[in-house]
Amino acid sequence: MTTGAEAAGDKGSARRGASLPAGAASLMPVPDPEVAAKPTRRRFTAEYKLRVLREAESKNEPGAIGALLRREGLYSTHLSAWRRLRDGGALEAMRRRRRGRQPDPSHGWRQRIAELESEKERLQERLRQAEAIITAQKKLSEILGLPGATGARHENT
Numbered sequence: 802m803t804t805g806a807e808a809a810g811d812k813g814s815a816r817r818g819a820s821l822p823a824g825a826a827s828l829m830p831v832p833d834p835e836v837a838a839k840p841t842r843r844r845f846t847a848e849y850k851l852r853v854l855r856e857a858e859s860k861n862e863p864g865a866i867g868a869l870l871r872r873e874g875l876y877s878t879h880l881s882a883w884r885r886l887r888d889g890g891a892l893e894a895m896r897r898r899r900r901g902r903q904p905d906p907s908h909g910w911r912q913r914i915a916e917l918e919s920e921k922e923r924l925q926e927r928l929r930q931a932e933a934i935i936t937a938q939k940k941l942s943e944i945l946g947l948p949g950a951t952g953a954r955h956e957n958t
Contacts, residue, residue, distance in 0.1 A: 847896040850883045
């Protein structure tokens, strides 16, 4: 004697088998059982998002948006998030923005300031050396009693 659950199970399996013609199971492709080690996150471009939003908003008949979502492999939350981004102007900003680290606009100025500071230090060191040489020359001139020891400047400079 069979129970109601077994009878219902038999009918379900009979129905499933009845819908396929004989030998059709061997013609159906076998799905790949391999699963990627690390799934990759889908990335949508701003143009794609805007195109899908325009298409979804042009649909008037019932079930058309659901069909669009199934066809594109999207969820309704994608549409609501993308609408929020579009209304806030973020999608237009994304269209112009390149991915990755953004260049620092002050980097060029900071680099130029660093170059000028190093050049300033180098020139100050040369000035100290020149002053030390001039001081030594003055002292030597005074010791030897040479003219120009009084600090008179030469006209050649």
